[in-house]
Amino acid sequence: MKVLLINGSPNGHGCTYTALKEIEKTLRAEGVETEMFYLGNKPISGCMGCRQCYTLGKCVIDDVVNKVMPKAIAADGIIVGSPVHYAAASGQATSFLDRLFYSSAGRLAYKPGAAIVSCRRGGASAAFDQLNKYFTISNMPIVSGNYWNQIHGNTPEEVKQDLEGMQNMRVIGRNMAWLLKCIEAGKNAGIDRPEGEEKIMTNFIR
Template identity: 55%
Template sequence: MKVLVINGSPHLHGCTDRALNEVEATLQNEGIETVRVNVGNQDIRGCISCLFCRKHGECVFHDLVNEAAPLFEEADGIIVGSPTYYAGANGQVLAFLDRLFYSTAGTFDKTMKVGAAVISSRRGGSTSAFDEINKYFTISAMPIVSSTYWNEVHGFVAEDVEKDLEGLQTMRNLGRNMAFLIKAINARKETEGVPAQERRFFTSFHDGK
């Protein structure tokens, strides 16, 4: 069992990284392998809606998105971490997620892969960034993993996060809950597979004329 961990911060050893480290250590203690991909320090451009991926099964831009796609496919879950910028997630990680989720829509099924957002902020804006990332999961039939508070830590530098004892506690509980959910889903998948997803209708409210 494996979880793909995305660090959306440009600071590889900053607050977001510290939070992710806490979740990863907990997952590993629960027997779940983790694979880390650093996105926030990469040059990631946004989707241009060219539909190249619909014909070729990969994004037209050959960068970290295409490299991460097979890691996502084989993972049982994904954690996306981001700092908070103007009450939202880092633009690079959002561009990465737009292209990762869209370009893989026709190549593998994300149903019952579990997802979690992890947010760091100095003071505020974290819950709206948290909401932004969770929307990628809810449109993909992916259960969202919860904890005992919103999945966030507070601090300006990584050393500040060490003082956020509740935040680190939240990360550990998140890791345990994710491990439990992955194991439970995998046990059910062995006997019944994943729930069927209807995709016959794609309503755009045209009048047909």
């Protein structure tokens, strides 16, 4: 079992990284392999809606999105972390996730997903809600904690002082490991994932 952790902060070793590392340590203690991927601090193009990924099988913009896609498909679970910018996920994370999920063509379905957000003070619940929508539109079970998946602090040192937030990161890690083990046990018992239906598209203006 392997979990891919995606650091969507432009600061590679800041507050978001500190929270993700706490989850990573917990996952490894539970026997789950991990890989953390840093998106970097260079601009990431947003989705152009060209739909070329439908025929190419990957995004037409050949950058970090196409680099991460095989890792996401191979992973058993995915955790996305982002700082809060204007009560939303970072620009890098938003552009990246828009294109990753759009070009995935359903290949991330049924992988447990978790989102965590890091903020100095406010806007966490709005950013958390934004990130969860990528999972809920993609047939992905959401991994929760014992509070909303957020951490507070303006520096990594301050984040570590958020004892409740750090505890919640560990709870998320244990819950992710537990769900992955349950899915694996189900597979071994012959329980397959739900049978899908052909997608119905209903336009409200016809």
